[in-house]
Amino acid sequence: MEDDAPVIYGLEFQARALTAQTAETDAVRFLVGTQSLKFDNQIHIIDFDDENNIINKNVLLHQAGEIWHIGASPADKAVLTTCYNKSESHCFLLSVAPFAASLCSSFFSSDSRVVSCAAVWRMPSDWETGSHESPDESAHNPQTLELLCHLDDSTHGNAACVLWEPMGDGKRVISLADNHALLWDLQESSTQATVSSTATLEGKGQLKFTSGKWSPHHNCSQLATANDTAIRGWDLRTMSQIYCIENAHGQLVRDLDFNPNRQYYLASCGDDCKVKFWDVRSVQEPVKTLEEHSHWVWSVRYNHSHDQLVLTASSDSRLILSNMVSISSEPFGHLVDDEELSEGEELHQEDKGKEPLKDSVVSTYEEHEDSVYAAEWSSADPWLFASLSYDGRLVINRVPRALKYRILL
Amino acid sequence: MGAHWLCCGGLFWPPFIMDEGSVPVAEDPGRRRRVHGMLKLYYGLNEEGKAPEQPESLDPCDINGPHFDPELYLNKLRRECSLTELMDQETCMVRQIRSLDSDMQTLVYENYNKFISATDTIRKMKNDFKKMEDEMDCLSANMAAITEFSARISGTLQDQHAQITKLSGVHTLLRKxxxxxxxxxxxxxxxxxxxxxxxxxxxxxxxxxxxxxxxxxxxxxxxxxxxxxxxxxxxxxxxxxxxxxxxxxxxxxxxxxxxxxxxPAEELCDKFLSHARSRLESDLQGLEAEIRPYPSTSATKDASVHGLSSTTAPGSPADGSPKNSSLPSPASNTDILEFIDRGCNEFVSSLCLVITSYQELFINHAQKGELASKNIPQMANGKLHVFVDDLAARYFMLVERRIQEEKGVGDNSLLVRALDRFHRRLQAVAKLLPGSAVPNKGTEIVIRAATERVKQYLSALQSFYMDSLTDVRQALATPRLSVAGTSVAGPASGRDAPTSLPELLSSLSASILNQIKSVLASVHLFTAKDITFSNKPYFKGEFCSQGVRESLVVSFIKFVCQSSRQFCETAGDKGGSTPPALLLLLSRLCLDYETSTISYILTLTDEQFLVQHHSPVTPVTTLCAEAREAAQKLLNHYVKVQGLIISQMLRKSVETRDWVNTIEPRNVRAVMKRVVEDTTSIDVQVGLLYEEGVRKAHSSDSSKRTFSVYSSSRQQARYAASYTPSAPMDTNLLSNIHKLFSERIDIFSSVEFNKVSVMTGIIKISLKTFLECVRLRTFGRYGLQQIQVDCHYLQMYLWRFVSDENLVHFLLDEIVGSAAHRCLDPAPMEQSVIEVICERG
Structure with a gap:
């Protein structure tokens, strides 16, 4: 019953962006976007062979700039979005944005401007085969992503992240740019994007969305966003705010995630080192608060099928897997309130009502040596997850077997 | 005396003679030893005295031993000694024999003398006895003559006596x-x-x-x-x-x-009692009338609130007036002592009177007479008990109502005296009416009143504590303004001196301690020796342990810890509501409680109340642990709040600036100066309350030396690595190797109770925020250089605050490193230039 050792993969560059390849349900595959100001940025496609405990990687070039956020289409394996920073050269500045140049004195030869953009990309169709034939070559001579379309609207400012419609057909995305949420329709096999509706966050000061999440419930008509210390819910049909959790965290809210099985439950994390669980119907108090990390929590993720398993990543270089039974959809093991569960799963749950589990930290993973900015569950194997730290280290871990069997049996 | 002497002499004489005669003869040794023993006994030489120097020698040649064999001895001498020695031996022996002879003669002579005098005594006694016998004979003859006379006289008087008796009988009859x-x-x-x-x-x-x-x-x-x-x-x-x-x-x-x-006795009992009842009831009504004037609850409430507030006020430092100015409980126009007095004098004493006379009439009296047969005492007794219980119950109800109105905690002695009197007077009833439930019920009332009192004291203490905290808060708020005002003008620390933190702390803890002591003293009245009910087992045991120790003292300490901890929680994540200085102060207070105050208070309580722990009580260690936990929590919270304030400054400064297009650094940014300033003032603040703490040793010129190492070798190496486009791996490798050897840093971790640890915590939080913010930005060449300058400045000033300066080095290093990574054109500034800029300020 010894748990398998974690698998570690090192990237050459620093990295923050990590996602599971959502449309892929057979292979365990993660996408990592690197951050480098000096070299061409890359997207690493990490394949994990669970049986042999081996990692296969493929590298695609992302020449547009350093990647801050990455999202994989839920419908098409080959399609993904990135948010990236582009540093514009001096001359470009002069022509496009002369006002910026006027701020700088002329003797600054390196004068430039950094803008955040978002775009939809397609992976070249033969990246997989190429890598199998000559893995060495692929590292040296990587293929380049094919740009499908920009998700840019110069009036809306810097893009923070792009969200795909959960379980959708890959035709709708939302991008969060400064204080705007833009709902895009992708047409012509994603080569054209048009803004179908927008919502704007209004208030005093410079408001900025830091992150957001598209709810998989209510027919995918809801969005939750975070700005500063507040969490807001939006109705996408009317693009109006439906709820607001002011001061959800003492400091900046860093990330959100929806419970995949309980439609009103939302997890959030932030700079106050806390992870909070909310019932959006009553937002005065969090349902539950975790305080396990010793620095800012950058990412929180529910397991896609067993929502008691919650993964949090923090800049204290730790990854923590918690078992939040009491607020999961299966608090006593047999109370299944979600029709989406298959019958087979229901059977499992009926059996384990005997020994109710308590909310607890399952384990703390300390393989990282720098801040961990992202953690993701695999879309193919519910017991597998990856985490990415700033120094470019990707660690793939499994849920401890003892817990896995306890949940299943 | 003489007989004794004779007896002894008879025993010892023969052996003495024999001893001399039979020494040369080989006699059976057991007997000889016994004789020796007796002699020794007689002459007061005890065996033990001699034993150590002359252990019972078996040597036949030992002339003093019991096994002495002359033949052997002689042979031995002849064999071993020279002639002169033999001669010497002989003269010596002759001398000894002679001296023994003379001793013996003296003894014989003394014995003989004593014998002679004894014989004389006996002869004298014989003569005396003969004379006595003659006198006895004469006496018995006289007695016989007297008897004869008496018999004769009674014989002659017989007839007349019978006649006189008869006559006197007739006389009585006639009189009757x-x-x-x-x-x-x-x-x-x-x-x-x-x-x-x-x-x-x-x-x-x-x-x-x-x-x-x-x-x-x-x-x-x-x-x-x-x-x-x-x-x-x-x-x-x-x-x-x-x-x-x-x-x-x-x-x-x-x-x-x-x-x-x-x-019929029963009827009389009933009549008697009903008559007594009417009188006692009028007494009770009189008592009730005293309570009645303020029956409406609102009035009572108002009064009690007034009472409470006026009692808590005297304790506060502002109002030092002694609190025995108190309250003749405004709830009624007479104070409780008067009320009880009246109750005792009127009701209880007449009740006693009724009981006494009733018992006299129906019970004691009846027992003597013929009425006893009719079971009257039992019947009467039963009636009396019912009667007394009934009336006493009503009396108690009134007393209890009156006691409940006694809400002011000011002067406890009045209540105690009243209760004492109440209880004492009931003892009379107990004596008169053994087996009655009345005294017990009375005791119960006293106990209830006492527990109620303890509760009131607890709440008074609690509100006192909260009031003190409010005062402290105000005191903290006001000087802060003055400091802000003066700090601009110059270092004028004199102005806020009267309300400096240590003084606030000591005055707070002293006033709390005083309040506790005064409350203990008040409560102590309940167990004073001259109070009758203090002898009750409840007041000896449970009241002390459960009542005072647990529900008063322990509860209060727990309350202090609890409320302190609430400051960490209710203060919320914003941390705005509670001033950090208060957190620090409370943390120190809790720590002081842990180290000394709790045990002091509990010892004080135990001593004053001689608590015998029949029931399990909260041990000191538990309370201490609780206090320590609260102190820790408060201090952690303090670190968090202060760290947050500084973090906020740093974060704003990084986030709001356009780092790509910034001018070449000429100065350290004002924010950094502010950070150092704030850190210094926090350091001063913490230093007022906490000890320095241990830091890793460093030399005096630590800032300079380590900084040069930090920037010249390590940092340059990192920059160099990031320059070379051919080896992108090196950057990570280097930093990873570096990290491998440095320990993982927990940013928001628990701190120790000393200044250095607190400062380390705050600085850690601030610098880590700085780092994370830097990583989210992109820098131009001058942006990086500005960060370099800022970090160097921080390095110059912050190292002295922390326990391990390497920590600051590491974090600043990391910040500069990250900035270099995030830099579009990483051209670091010359170290010397940085130094010049920083020194210029």
Missing amino acids: LQFLFELPARLNKCLELQAYAQAVNTHRRARCVLQQYSHLPSFKGIQDDCHAIMDKLAQELRQKFRDGGSSAKDLSECVELLLQLDE
């Missing part, structure tokens, strides 16, 4: 008859004079005789007359009894007489 004939007249006269007692007494004496001889017509007449008179008398008595106007003494006399007249 006369008494009977005069009886009706006498009774009438008594009736007229209202001398009922005499009448009843007289009649009682005659009644049996009249009954006996009622078949004789003349006696019958007398008896009828008497009956008529007595009926009339009984009527009158009953009338008097019913009127009830008379005093208790009259009444009891009345009852006594009626009893003697064969009235």
Whole structure:
């Protein structure tokens, strides 16, 4: 019953962006976007062979700039979005944005401007085969992503992240740019994007969305966003705010995630080192608060099928897997309130009502040596997850077997 | 004396002679030893004294030993010694023999003398006895003569004696008859004079005789007359009894007489009691009237609130007036002592009177007379108990109502004295009426009142504590303004001196301690020796341990910890509501509690109340642990709040600036100066309350030296690595290797109770924020250089605050490193230039 050792993969560059390849349900595959100001940025496609405990990687070039956020289409394996920073050269500045140049004195030869953009990309169709034939070559001579379309609207400012419609057909995305949420329709096999509706966050000061999440419930008509210390819910049909959790965290809210099985439950994390669980119907108090990390929590993720398993990543270089039974959809093991569960799963749950589990930290993973900015569950194997730290280290871990069997049996 | 001497002499004489004679003869050694022993015993030489120097030698050549064999000895001497030695030996022996002989002669002579004197004594005694015998004979002869005379006299007087007896019998009979004939007249006269007692007494004496001889017509007449008179008398008595106007003494006399007249006892009991009840009830009504004037609850409430507030005020430092100015409890117009006094004097004493007279009449009295047979005492006793219980219950109800109105905690002695009096007076009832439940109920009331009091004290203490905290808060708020005002003008620390943190702390803890002490003193009154109920087992045991120690002292300490911890929680994540200085102060307070105050208070309590721990009590260690936990929590929170304030500054400064297009650094940014300033003031603040703490050793010029190492070798290496486009791996490798050797840093971790640890915590939080913010930005060349300058500045000033300066180095290093990574054109500034800029300020 010894748990398998974690698998570690090192990237050459620093990295923050990590996602599971959502449309892929057979292979365990993660996408990592690197951050480098000096070299061409890359997207690493990490394949994990669970049986042999081996990692296969493929590298695609992302020449547009350093990647801050990455999202994989839920419908098409080959399609993904990135948010990236582009540093514009001096001359470009002069022509496009002369006002910026006027701020700088002329003797600054390196004068430039950094803008955040978002775009939809397609992976070249033969990246997989190429890598199998000559893995060495692929590292040296990587293929380049094919740009499908920009998700840019110069009036809306810097893009923070792009969200795909959960379980959708890959035709709708939302991008969060400064204080705007833009709902895009992708047409012509994603080569054209048009803004179908927008919502704007209004208030005093410079408001900025830091992150957001598209709810998989209510027919995918809801969005939750975070700005500063507040969490807001939006109705996408009317693009109006439906709820607001002011001061959800003492400091900046860093990330959100929806419970995949309980439609009103939302997890959030932030700079106050806390992870909070909310019932959006009553937002005065969090349902539950975790305080396990010793620095800012950058990412929180529910397991896609067993929502008691919650993964949090923090800049204290730790990854923590918690078992939040009491607020999961299966608090006593047999109370299944979600029709989406298959019958087979229901059977499992009926059996384990005997020994109710308590909310607890399952384990703390300390393989990282720098801040961990992202953690993701695999879309193919519910017991597998990856985490990415700033120094470019990707660690793939499994849920401890003892817990896995306890949940299943 | 003489006989004793004889006896001893008889025993010892022969062996003594024999001893001399038989020494040369080989005698059986056991006997010889015994004889020796006896001799020694006689002459007071005990065996033990000699034993160590002369252990029972078996050597036949030992001339003093019991096994001495002359032949052997002689042979030995002859064999071993030279002639001169033999000669010497011989003269020596002769000398010894001679001295022994003379000793013996002296002894014999002494014994002989004593023997002679004994013989003389015996002879003298014999003569005396003979004389005595003669006198005895003479005495017995005289006695015989006296006996004879006496017999003769009694014989002659016999006849006359019988006659005299008969005559005197006739005389008495005649007197009795006369008494009977005069009886009706006498009774009438008594009736007229209202001398009922005499009448009843007289009649009682005659009644049996009249009954006996009622078949004789003349006696019958007398008896009828008497009956008529007595009926009339009984009527009158009953009338008097019913009127009830008379005093208790009259009444009891009345009852006594009626009893003697064969009235049914039960009826009398009932009548007596109902009569007593009416009087006692009027007492009770009087008492109730004293409570009644303020029956409406609102008035009572108002009054009690007033009472509370006026008692808490005196304790606060502002108002030092002694609190015995207190409260003749405004709830009623008489204070409780007066009330109880009145209750005791009126109700309890008349109750006692009733009990005594009732017992006198119906129980003790009846037991003597013929009434005892009719079970009257039991019946009467039962009635009395019911009666007393009933009235006492009502009395208690009133007392309890009155006690409940006693809400002010100011002067406890009044209440205690009142309770004491109440309890003491009930003891009288207990003595009069053994087996009654009344005293127990009274004790219960006292106990309830005491527990209630303890509760009130607890809440008073709690509100006092909260008030003190509010005061501290205000004190913290006001000087802060003055500091802000003066710090601009210059370092004028003198102005806020009166309310500096340590003084606030000491005044706070002293005032709390004083309050606790005064409360303990007040509560202590309950167990004072001169208070009757302090002997009750409750007050000896449970009251001390459960009441005072647990529900007062321990609860209060727990409350302090609890409320302190609440500051960490209610303050919320914003941390705005509680001033950080208060957190620091409370943390120190809790820590002081942990180290000394708690054990001091508990020892004080235990000593004052001689707590015997029958039931398990909260041990000191638990409380200490709780206090420590609270202190830790507060301090952690303090670190968090202060760290957050500085973090916020740093974050704003990084986030709001356009780092790509910034000018070449000429100065350290103002924010950094502000950070250092704030850190210094925090350092001062913490230093006021916490000890320095240990830091890793460093030399005095630490900032310079380590900084040069930091920037020249390590950092340059990193920059160099990031320059070379051919080896992108190196960057990570280097930083990873570096990290491998540095320990993982927990940013928001628990801190220790000393200044250095607190400062380290705050600086850690701030710098880590700085780092994370830097990583989210992109820098131009001058942006990086500005960060370099800022970090160097921080390095110059922050190292002195932390326990391990390497920590600061590491974090700043990391910041500069990250900035370099995030830089579009990483051209670091010359170290010397940085230094110049920083030194310029």
